[in-house]
């Protein structure tokens with residue numbers, strides 16, 4: 001690029017890179033325009049992210065987070081729990097395009113099918129044995145059983161799950177290329193939204209009688225997940 005000779009190929013290459021650059025920045029959170037921007041979660045103005053806390057008020061504590069140390073409580077119908085380490089819990093992540101969750105599993109527990117609209121996920125199993133699977137937009141299912149130390153990747157936006165298929169408890173740490181990846185959890189999205197999706201939409205979608213929908217709603221309904 002520093003060459004001044006500018007052969008047609010170099011020019012074409014430079015133009016291609018320039019044209020592709022803005023596209024690549026759409027694949028994750030936008031790049032920050034400063035070293036950091038610790039979120040001021042009390043700010044009343046609304047922007048794409050959070051406004052920055054004044055630098056004079058920033059301390060070391062803003063860049064460290066202990067929230068993922070503790071095992072989550074898995075006493076719920078899914079036998080799993082997600083502990084979030086996103087910008088809402090850890091304001092130092094604001095604008096940096098990265099975050100991390102911890103997911104704990106009871107024996108047999110499942111992190112039910114869900115997707116992250118704003119991030120690709122890359123996780124490592126820390127303890128136990130997990131079946132990790134996702135489905136592509138072509139409806140192809142990819143999966144593998146992973147043990148401690150093994151990693152997985154879930155391409156952005158694709159529906160995926162993890163299920164504890166080992167003998168004991170399991171947990172995984174999962175990183176995201178967004179400070180707030182978001183989660184669309186299939187069972188709660190479809191059966192426990194507020195207000196509810198009308199039953200006729202669900203009976204027609206799944207080709208079942210209303211009792212089946214009511215039964216699912218009664219089980220999923222109480223879940224805050």
Ligand SMILES: *[C@@H]1O[C@H](CO)[C@@H](O)[C@H](O)[C@H]1NC(C)=O
Pocket residue numbers: 039040041042053
């Ligand atoms: C937000 O408000 C709470 C409660 O008033 C306060 O403890 C906290 O320090 C404030 N945070 C920021 C970033 O100003």
Ligand SMILES: *[C@@H]1O[C@H](CO)[C@@H](O)[C@H](O)[C@H]1NC(C)=O
Pocket residue numbers: 073074075
């Ligand atoms: C875990 O959650 C269940 C259900 O909400 C509750 O009854 C139980 O006390 C919790 N256990 C711990 C150790 O917090």
